[in-house]
Amino acid sequence: MAMQHAVVDGAAAAERARSGHVSGWHPVLAAVEGEPGTWLMVDEGRGRCYGVIRLLRIRGEAGYRAVTWAEKSEDRQLIGYFRSLRAACAAAHNNLLSTYGNPGPPNGGRVSR
Numbered sequence: 001m002a003m004q005h006a007v008v009d010g011a012a013a014a015e016r017a018r019s020g021h022v023s024g025w026h027p028v029l030a031a032v033e034g035e036p037g038t039w040l041m042v043d044e045g046r047g048r049c050y051g052v053i054r055l056l057r058i059r060g061e062a063g064y065r066a067v068t069w070a071e072k073s074e075d076r077q078l079i080g081y082f083r084s085l086r087a088a089c090a091a092a093h094n095n096l097l098s099t100y101g102n103p104g105p106p107n108g109g110r111v112s113r
Contacts, residue, residue: 027093028086039085041069041092051092052076053085064088068095 031039031053041051049069056063066079066088079095082088 026086027089030093031085031089039089041089041096043096050096051079053088053092056081066092
């Protein structure tokens, strides 16, 4: 099945592009590069760092390692390895979001009858 688009959709996209429209926020915008190849994930609203991403080269291939933030390097926890900075930032941000709220099943496991 082929995708079909209305002419009005193309015109609207062109207008957004001309107007300087910003489509949304991505966690990569929270990445602040300190030393080259190292980004701190910063929650500006709370004024704290929540992750560290480093550029790596393994057998000539570039990638990124994301860990949680802690003052001491040995206290940081691995989030994962990624092929793009965007993916590493998204994973670090999702890790932060997972710390909010109550852990466990919805409604604390209670089932309504």
